[in-house]
Amino acid sequence: MEATVTTANSEEKTWGGGNEPMGASYGKLMMWFFIVSDALTFSGFLAAYGFSRFKFIETWPLADEVFTHFPFMHGVSAPMYYVALMTFILIFSSVTMVLAVDAGHQMKKNKVVLYMFLTIIGGLIFVGSQAWEWKNFIKGEYGAIETKGGSLLQFVDKDGHRVALADFAAILPEEREQLTRSSANWFMDEPSLPSYSVAEVQAGFKAHPELLIRTEVITKEKKKTILSREESELRLSQAHYVVEGANLKRNEYGSKLFADFFFFITGFHGFHVFSGVIINIIIFFNVLIGTYEKRKSYEMVEKVGLYWHFVDLVWVFVFTVFYLV
Known part of the structure; x- marks a missing residue:
């Protein structure tokens, strides 16, 4: 079905369902739908965090006092340094993904392999760094x-x-025994x-x-x-x-809600990054065996690139709202 629109100077045909709107493939459109819906989800999480923070502003922990650790620098206070480094690594991985997509447009397989590999390494470093940050947050430092x-x-x-x-x-x-099922206290555990x-x-x-x-x-x-x-x-x-330390019930740094939001928001984002790394690895091996070279198209690299850029952009907002403001 097609409709005809007549103007003063020309006669144009509107889209009748047979052509792709704006030249986007079905896969790209579905990726954009996912990105928009996921963006609304993250927006809701960050909005809830903002409301809770300003409701309990007098007891909310200061990020500069919470995130002070840096690998191999025990006892040295480095407020926000490692979080900033994590952010840089993730943004840099977004740059390598752009280069991979561009190389795909030029049908340069070797460059796609190189830049996809660098993107995967950046994602793995970020996920590992986030796990290390969680460990320190849970363990605590002062009590x-x-x-x-x-x-x-x-x-x-x-x-x-x-x-x-x-x-x-x-x-x-003082003797104090932890209550566990293995110590015959089967009816309770702590x-x-x-x-x-x-x-x-x-x-x-x-x-x-x-x-x-x-x-x-x-x-x-x-x-x-x-x-x-x-x-x-x-x-x-x-x-x-x-x-x-901190958990879902108690938090040595301040308000309990701070720990709840930290685990939920950074964990949800970390799951997205981890998923992106897995997808990137799959695409990476497909590039290696020449799957997209045979198809004469690297559109799959572009699709996963959209997802990866979205994950990076979300972290910029998380970093700003959760760590900086």
């Missing part, structure tokens, strides 16, 4: 105390620098015990008069509130649980 009211207490020295529980907690002759008990932290704090407590409440100067020694002792008397 904190959760009060009976659910507030979080962190420890600092007189200069305001964080102090780890391991640096001052006392060792008390996660691994903290390295120190509340009593050991309280005793160590009393033995170090130079220590103070910092709450999770952020001031207008974007610094967390540090209590006096007397106030610190009073708040510590309300201690309920020792928190080490």
Whole structure:
């Protein structure tokens, strides 16, 4: 079916269903539909994160204090350095994907192989880096105390620098057995015990008069509130649980929602990157055996390139909203 449109100067035929709109193949159109729908999903996640952050802005963790690790630099504070490096690697992999698509348009198989290989390496480095970041986030570095009211207490020295529980907690002759099914407590199970008990932290704090407590409440100067020694002792008397690292229930860095969103958003994006790496590997081997050379078309490289650029673009927004703002 075709319709005819007559203008003052010419007679043109509109699309009647037989030709591809804008010259795009069916595969490309479906990829664009997927990208648009997935973009709406990520937009919803980031919007929810934004609403939650500004609702609990006074207790939201500072990214510069959370993401301070860098590989092979133990004990060195490098706020956001490694996250920035991860972002650079992912963006660079997007550049190599552009070069692979361009080489495909020119039917240069060897260059497609090279640039696809570099793209895969970049994706693997990013996924591995994200897993390493998760490990450090879950493990924690300093530890904190959760009060009976659910507030979080962190420890600092007189200069305001964080102090780890391991640096001052006392060792008390206290026996505490983890409840597990294997220890005949079949009716209940619990996660691994903290390295120190509340009593050991309280005793160590009393033995170090130079220590103070910092709450999770952020001031207008974007610094967390540090209590006096007397106030610190009073708040510590309300201690309920020792928190080490972060999970879906507790978070030594601040608001529990921060950890929830971190795991969900970065994990969802990481799954996309991992899926993209797997797809890239499949396309890479197809290029190697000459599948697209025989077809006289590298459109599959272009399709997976669209997906890879989308994943990179999403990370730019995640990096901006989650880490920088």
